[in-house]
Amino acid sequence: MAQFEIDRQTINDLGLFTADGISVYSFFNHTKTIGGENKLRQLMETPSNNLPVLNSRKQSVKYFYDNKLTLPLNKKDIDFIEYYLAYNATPLKTNIIDAALSKVKNQLSPTNHHYIITQGISDLHQLLIILNDFNNSLKIADIPLAISDIKMQLSSFLTKPDIQKLVSTRPGSEMRFMKVSYYDNLFRKVEIAAITSLLKMVYELDAYIAIAKAVELHGFCFADYDSSAEPYVKISGLYHPCIKNAVVNNVLIGEGKNLFFLTGANMAGKSSFLKALGIAVYLAQVGFPVPATAINISLFKGLITTINLSDNINIGYSHYFSEVNRVKQTALKIKEHDKLFVIFDELFRGTNVKDAYSASLATITALSKIKNSAFLISTHIVEIADELKAFENIAFKYFDSSINNGQPVFDFKLRDGVSSETLGYFIFKNEGIIEILEQAAGKRIMDN
Numbered sequence: 001m002a003q004f005e006i007d008r009q010t011i012n013d014l015g016l017f018t019a020d021g022i023s024v025y026s027f028f029n030h031t032k033t034i035g036g037e038n039k040l041r042q043l044m045e046t047p048s049n050n051l052p053v054l055n056s057r058k059q060s061v062k063y064f065y066d067n068k069l070t071l072p073l074n075k076k077d078i079d080f081i082e083y084y085l086a087y088n089a090t091p092l093k094t095n096i097i098d099a100a101l102s103k104v105k106n107q108l109s110p111t112n113h114h115y116i117i118t119q120g121i122s123d124l125h126q127l128l129i130i131l132n133d134f135n136n137s138l139k140i141a142d143i144p145l146a147i148s149d150i151k152m153q154l155s156s157f158l159t160k161p162d163i164q165k166l167v168s169t170r171p172g173s174e175m176r177f178m179k180v181s182y183y184d185n186l187f188r189k190v191e192i193a194a195i196t197s198l199l200k201m202v203y204e205l206d207a208y209i210a211i212a213k214a215v216e217l218h219g220f221c222f223a224d225y226d227s228s229a230e231p232y233v234k235i236s237g238l239y240h241p242c243i244k245n246a247v248v249n250n251v252l253i254g255e256g257k258n259l260f261f262l263t264g265a266n267m268a269g270k271s272s273f274l275k276a277l278g279i280a281v282y283l284a285q286v287g288f289p290v291p292a293t294a295i296n297i298s299l300f301k302g303l304i305t306t307i308n309l310s311d312n313i314n315i316g317y318s319h320y321f322s323e324v325n326r327v328k329q330t331a332l333k334i335k336e337h338d339k340l341f342v343i344f345d346e347l348f349r350g351t352n353v354k355d356a357y358s359a360s361l362a363t364i365t366a367l368s369k370i371k372n373s374a375f376l377i378s379t380h381i382v383e384i385a386d387e388l389k390a391f392e393n394i395a396f397k398y399f400d401s402s403i404n405n406g407q408p409v410f411d412f413k414l415r416d417g418v419s420s421e422t423l424g425y426f427i428f429k430n431e432g433i434i435e436i437l438e439q440a441a442g443k444r445i446m447d448n
Contacts, residue, residue: 004047004285005302005337009326013307013343014278015242016044022242024279028288030213032073035082035199036206043207047285049299049339051225057287058222059144065212066142071134071205077123078202084120084188085195089113091188092181121183124195125166131202132158132167147208150201157194162186211288220289226298231258231339231374233281237293240276247412251277253374254298257395259367261388262378263419264399269412270378271307273399274343277376278305281341298339300374304330305343319350327363338372345378357381361388368394385418 011017016024025044031037048054063069135154143151157163166183187195214220218241226232232254239246247269253260264270280290284297306326309319327344334340347363348356360377361384367375368391388394398419402409 003301004049005304005333005340006047006282007304009309010278010303010305013305014275014282016279016282017041024241024283027218027241027291028211028214030210030217031206032071032210033075033078033203033206035078035203036073036210039203040207040210044286044288047282047303048287049285049301051299054223054225054285054287054299056144056146060146060208061211061215061287061289062222063142063144063147064209065215067139069134069137069209069212071202071209072130073127073202073206077126078199080119081123081127082199084116084124085192085199087116087120087188089116092117092184117184118180121180121187124187125169125183127202128158128163128167129170131198134205150205153197153201157198160191163191215289218291219293221292221294222289223284223287224294224296225284226296228254228298229339229372230254230298231300231341231372232296232298233277233341233374234296235277235280235290235292235294238273238276238280238295239291240272240279241291243272246272246276248293249273249276249412249414251414253376253395257393258371258374259364259391259394260376261364261385261394261396261418262376262398263380263382263385263396264378265401265408265410265419267408268399268401268410268419270399271345272412273414274305274307274345274376274378278303278307278341278343300341301337301339302333303341304333305345306330306347307343307345320348320355323348323350324359334370334373340373342367342373343376347377347379347381349380353381357384360384364388364394365391382418382420 014024015022018025025041028044029037029040031040043057131154135151135158138147138151140148158167215222220241221237233251234254235251237248238251239248262270262274276291280292280295281297281300282303283290284295285300285303306323309322309326327347330342330344334342348359351359360379360381364377364384365388367377368388371393385396389396396416396418397414398417400411400413400415400419
């Protein structure tokens, strides 16, 4: 699988796998088994720029979504099957004497050993019936290659005479002692490798069906991949999946504009928009559905974001030096790879206005000369916009804001141009902080 550049900072910035609270991963995790959950995470943790890999994942999910297929798995039963197959006891022997002795021994002194074997066989019997019904429901006409391979392996196993005979017998009645010994030996000795592979297929199906469920529940869309060598992203109806009633926006990066200069007041929506865009790009490069109504994207070789950068006090880094170091690391990655998707939110916020102006202008000017990657940079230093307008590949975008009845109003819609709104001091003043401090000062004077 082709390598895709991403680091821990970016993963944390986008909230892909947040341990506490809502994560992007949680929107897809409708799995019914632990193995399916592990497979889902493994898929989501392996972005790629290999088109066949991405199309295979996309087509597999789309197949289950289009055909509304489900797999009625029971987590408890699957867990017990795993436990049964790994049970550290010699499989029962199939000759009548040993089988009869095993039965008599259990009748005289019932043990947990007998329960594990009979329950394991029963649960596996039920799973095989479910898989047989599911396999028969898979339509051949439009089946993608990855699912066709699974169907072929399922059919090969399920049509074995012993398995076929068992599947044709509906569970319910107690299994005779010879059958218990026979199927325990079959499952835990003769066919153990095949059944282990079967469970891996179950987990893969569980993961793909869970992703398809996310499309149904959240209205996500399937990515179309553009063959352009130039950076290109066109998204309609983009939104952040973790924001309730999120406002949607349309985005076009490419067609001569590969650098976004983004401005707007505090709370106007810049950071949320950049996170939503980063999430969309990442999910597309995983082959997963995207929170939008449509997306067409060229394949990138990496995604790097700087959104929630913190101080690194342990090694003596101030916030500004952490920013400088992050920009340097990103520059080295840009030098090493082409076709990166790079996001800087509030570039150089950790220093004074004069230094932020100079450093931002120098950085954006240098980035504007690189045409084979995409860059999105938000800033409050709107004054540098005039000096950047000479660069034809820079698109100027902003989020608007206004004051209505003494309250800030935001519509969170992306617009062309540069913001002139500065609501920071208004918001500060509106909280009555100065009045509180003046009251505190007056109280001190009276107390003295």
